[in-house]
Amino acid sequence: MNTGPQTTAFTPPSAADLSPWAPFHTRVFRWLWIATVVSNIGTWMHDVGAGWLMTSLAPTPLMVALVQAATTLPVVMLALPAGALADIVDRRRHLIATQSWMALVAAVLGVITLLHLTTAWSLLALTFLLGIGTALNLPAWSATAPELVPRAHLPAALALNSMGMNVARAIGPALAGVIIALSGPAAVFLVNAVSFLGVIRALVWWKNEPRNSSLPAERLWTAMHAGLRYARHSPPLLKTLVRGGAFFLFASASWALLPLIARQELRGGPELYGLLVGGIGVGAVGGALLLPRLRARFSYHTLVASGTLLHAGAMLTLAHVHVVALVALAMLASGVAWITVLSSLQVAAQTALPTWVRARGLSIFMVVFMGGMALGSILWGHLATVTSMPFALTVAAIGAVIGTVATRRIRLGGHEQLDLRPSRHWPAPLLAEPPEPDRGPVLVSVEYRIDPARVEEFVRVMQDMRRQRRRDGAFFWELFQDATEPAHFVEYFMVESWLEHLRQHERVTVADRDIQERAAAFHLGPEPPQVRHLLAPERR
Numbered sequence: 186m187n188t189g190p191q192t193t194a195f196t197p198p199s200a201a202d203l204s205p206w207a208p209f210h211t212r213v214f215r216w217l218w219i220a221t222v223v224s225n226i227g228t229w230m231h232d233v234g235a236g237w238l239m240t241s242l243a244p245t246p247l248m249v250a251l252v253q254a255a256t257t258l259p260v261v262m263l264a265l266p267a268g269a270l271a272d273i274v275d276r277r278r279h280l281i282a283t284q285s286w287m288a289l290v291a292a293v294l295g296v297i298t299l300l301h302l303t304t305a306w307s308l309l310a311l312t313f314l315l316g317i318g319t320a321l322n323l324p325a326w327s328a329t330a331p332e333l334v335p336r337a338h339l340p341a342a343l344a345l346n347s348m349g350m351n352v353a354r355a356i357g358p359a360l361a362g363v364i365i366a367l368s369g370p371a372a373v374f375l376v377n378a379v380s381f382l383g384v385i386r387a388l389v390w391w392k393n394e395p396r397n398s399s400l401p402a403e404r405l406w407t408a409m410h411a412g413l414r415y416a417r418h419s420p421p422l423l424k425t426l427v428r429g430g431a432f433f434l435f436a437s438a439s440w441a442l443l444p445l446i447a448r449q450e451l452r453g454g455p456e457l458y459g460l461l462v463g464g465i466g467v468g469a470v471g472g473a474l475l476l477p478r479l480r481a482r483f484s485y486h487t488l489v490a491s492g493t494l495l496h497a498g499a500m501l502t503l504a505h506v507h508v509v510a511l512v513a514l515a516m517l518a519s520g521v522a523w524i525t526v527l528s529s530l531q532v533a534a535q536t537a538l539p540t541w542v543r544a545r546g547l548s549i550f551m552v553v554f555m556g557g558m559a560l561g562s563i564l565w566g567h568l569a570t571v572t573s574m575p576f577a578l579t580v581a582a583i584g585a586v587i588g589t590v591a592t593r594r595i596r597l598g599g600h601e602q603l604d605l606r607p608s609r610h611w612p613a614p615l616l617a618e619p620p621e622p623d624r625g626p627v628l629v630s631v632e633y634r635i636d637p638a639r640v641e642e643f644v645r646v647m648q649d650m651r652r653q654r655r656r657d658g659a660f661f662w663e664l665f666q667d668a669t670e671p672a673h674f675v676e677y678f679m680v681e682s683w684l685e686h687l688r689q690h691e692r693v694t695v696a697d698r699d700i701q702e703r704a705a706a707f708h709l710g711p712e713p714p715q716v717r718h719l720l721a722p723e724r725r
Contacts, residue, residue, distance in 0.1 A: 207334075208342040213391050214333040220383040222349040224284075227380025229357025230364070231291060232256070233462060234373035235312055236444040237365055237455050238298070243305040244448075246574060250441040250566025253558065255309045259316035260555035264324060268548025269408035271325035272541065276332075279325050281388045287318035288381035295374030323551055328544035330535070343535060347528045348473040351520065354466030362459020400687055401622075411658065412545025418656035421537035422546055424595050426553050429530050431588035432493050433557025434564075436526075438581035439500050439519060441562035442574050450574065451509055461516050468520020475521075476528060485529045485597040492525035493589045497582040504578035533597050539605035539694050604695035611690045614718050625682035626660075628719040633674045633708045640671070643707045647676065649700045654678045657692045658685050672709075683720065 209215045235252050243249075271279055294311040297303050334342045361373050403411065416422050447458035479488060495518055502515035530550070538546040561581070569577040635643050644664065651662045659678040667673035680686045693701075708714050 206341070206345075208338045208345055211334050211338070214342060217329075217333065217384075217387050217391065218345060218349055220387040221346075222353050224380045224384045225350050225353030226357040226360070227291075227377035229354050229462070229466075230361035230373045231315070231377040233358045233361035233455070233459055234365060234370040234377075235308060237458060238303065238308060238370040239305060240444055240448050242303070242308065244445075246442065246445055246569040246577075247563075247566045248305060249444050250562045250569075251309055252312060253437070253441045253562040254566075255312040256316045256319070257555040257559035257562070259313060259320040260323065261552050261559055263317060263320035264548040264551045264555065265409055265412065265545070266405060267321045268324035268328075268545040268551075269403075269405055269412055270321075271328055271544035271548075272412075273402045273405070273408050276325045276329060276544075277388055277391060280322060280329075281385055283318050283322035283325070284381050284385045284388065287315055287322070288378050288385070290315045290318060291374055291378035291381070295371050295378055298369070298371035298374055320555075324544040324548035327531075327535075327547045327551075331540065331543065343532055344473060344476060344528060347524055347531070348470060351466045351469030351473060351524055354520075355463050355470055356466070358459040358462030358466065360459070362454075362456040362463075365455040365459075400684065400691065403688075408545065412542055412549065414658075415538075415542045415656050416546060416549050418652050419537055419546075420652070422534060422549075424597055425530055425533045425537065426550060427595050428489055428592055428597060429550065429553045430557055431592045432489070432496075432526055432530075432585065433554050434561045435581045435585035435588060436493075436496055436500075436523070437558040437561030438565040438578050439496075439503055440558065441565050442569055442578065443503075445569075446503060446512075446574060450507060451512065453509070457509070461513060464513050464516035465520040465523065468517035468522075469524035470520075471517075472521035472524040473528065476525065479525070480529075485533050488529045489526050489597060490589050490593070492522040492529070493585050495519075496522035496526070497585040500578045500582040500585070504575040504582070529597070536603070536605075539692070540607070541692050606695050607691060608693055608695045608698040609691065610698050611693060613690075614716075616718070620683045620720055622684035622687075623682050624720055624723065625680065625685070626721055627680050627683055627686045629678055629680070629686065630717045630719070631676040632715045632717075633676070633704070634710055635672050635674055635707050636709060637672050639707060640666075643674070643704070646700070646704050646707070647674075650676065650704055653693075653697050653700055657697075658689045686718075 209218070235256075236249060239249050239252050290311055294303070294308075294315075297307065297311075330342050330346065364372050364376070416426070443461060444458055447453045447461055451457060483491075499515040499519035499522060503512060503519075506512055506515070534547060534550045535543070565577045565581055568580065633643070647664050651664070654662045655678075658680045660681065661677070661679040663677050665675045665677065667675070680689065705714055
C-alpha cells in the first residue's frame with residue numbers, strides 16, 4: 186500500500202507565475218472574473234438598498250441589523266450540505282442553478298418594492314431566500330478557482346477574486362446611493378437581478394473537465410461527515426477557523442450598524458451611506474494591491490493580527506467621531522484591514538485543502554465567517570438597542586483586540602508549499618475475490634520492524650500518519666508494539682466499508698506520500714512493510 190510509482194515532485198512557482206495579473210492569461214478565468222465583478226456590483230447595491238429600505242420600514246438598530254443576519258444566516262445553516270453537494274455533483278451546473286435562483290428572488294423583491302408592497306418582514310424573508318442562493322453558491326464558487334488556473338497562479342487568482350469583490354464594493358454602494366436617491370430601492374433590486382445574467386452566460390460557455398474517478402459519487406450525508414472529519418484532523422484548517430472566528434464575530438459590528446450611523450449619528454442620506462460603504466471597498470482595493478508586498482515581508486499570522494487591530498481602530502473612530510471626512514478615512518482603513526484579514530484567511534484555508542474535499546472545507550470556513558457575521562449582527566444590534574450604538578461599537582473593538590491577544594499562539598501559515606495533488610501511489614489490494622462495495626468495516630494493518638534505538642522517533646512520525654489516516658476516512662487508528670518483540674510494530678486503522686477504503690486510495694496526496702515514506706524508512710528488511718486487509722464476515 187505504501188509503495189508504488191512515484192509522482193513528480195512539487196515545483197515552486199517562478200517569478201513570472203507570481204505576477205498578480207498572471208491568472209488573466211487564462212481566458213475562462215478572465216471572463217468569469219469580469220462577469221462576477223458585475224454581479225457583485227449588483228449584490229452590493231442590493232445590500233445598500235435593503236439596509237436603507239429597512240431604515241424607513243422599521244428604523245431600529247435590531248431590525249436594521251437583522252437585514253445583515255438574514256443575508257448570512259442561510260450560509261451558516263446550509264454551507265456544509267452545499268459544500269458536500271458541490272464536491273459530488275457537476276459544479277458548473279450547480280452554479281448555473283444557484284445563480285438563476287438568486288436572479289429570480291432579486292426580481293421578485295424589485296417588483297413588489299416597485300408596487301409599494303414590501304414590508305419589514307417581507308424584506309427580511311426575501312433577503313433570507315436570496316441568502317439561501319448565496320449559501321448554495323459560495324462553496325462551489327470558491328472551489329472553482331483551482332480548476333480555472335494552474336496551481337502556481339492560485340494565490341494570484343484568489344487575490345484577484347478578492348480585489349474584484351472589493352472593486353464591486355467600491356462601485357456598488359456609491360452607485361446604489363445615487364440610484365436610491367433618484368429612483369428608490371426598487372430600481373436597485375431590479376439592477377441586481379439583471380446582474381446575475383452575465384455570470385450565468387459565462388458559466389454556460391465554460392466547459393469544465395469531468396471528475397477523474399472510477400468510484401460512484403458519495404452520498405450527501407457521508408460527504409458531509411467526511412468534510413467535518415477532515416476539518417477535525419487538519420491542524421492548518423483548524424487554526425484558520427479559530428483565527429477567523431475571533432475576527433468575524435467582532436468585525437460584524439461596523440457592517441451591522443453602519444446604515445444607522447450614517448442616518449442618525451452623521452445625519453446623512455443614502456448618498457452618504459453609499460459613500461461610506463464604497464470607502465470600505467476603495468480601501469480594500471488599495472489593500473489588495475499592497476498585499477503581495479506585505480506577504481513577501483510578513484507572515485499570515487502577523488497580517489491577520491495587524492488587520493484586526495486596524496479594524497478595531499476604525500470601529501472606535503466610527504463610534505466616537507462625527508466628522509464625515511474622518512469617518513470616511515476610517516472606512517478606508519477598515520477596507521484595508523478587512524481585505525488583509527479575509528484574503529490571508531482564505532489563502533490559508535484554500536492551501537490546506539486537497540481537491541476531493543475543497544468545497545466542503547471552504548464551506549466550514551464560510552460557516553465560521555457568516556456565523557460570526559450573523560451572530561455578531563444580532564448581538565451588536567441588540568446591544569445598541571438597549572444601550573447606544575457608540576457603546577456597542579466600542580465593546581466590539583475591545584473584543585477584537587482581546588480576541589487577537591487570546592489567539593496569538595495559534596499561528597497561521599507554514600503549509601502553503603504542501604503538494605496536495607492526488608498521488609495515486611497506493612497499488613490495488615491483492616484479494617482472493619473483490620468484496621461488495623458496502624461490505625465493512627474494513628481493518629487495515631501495516632507491520633513494521635524498527636531499530637530499537639529509533640523507536641521514539643518512529644512513534645513521533647506515526648502521529649502524523651494517524652492524522653492522515655483519520656483525516657482521509659479512518660474512524661479508528663492505533664499503533665501497537667509487540668510485547669515479546671519490542672522492535673515489531675503494527676499500525677491498525679479501520680474504515681466503514683470497502684468502498685470507503687477505495688476512496689482512501691484516491692484521496693492520498695503527494696504530501697501524504699512523503700509522510701508514508703518517512704515512516705517506511707524506519708522499516709528494516711529487504712521487503713516493504715507488510716499490509717493486510719481484513720473484512721468483517723458477511724452476516725446472512
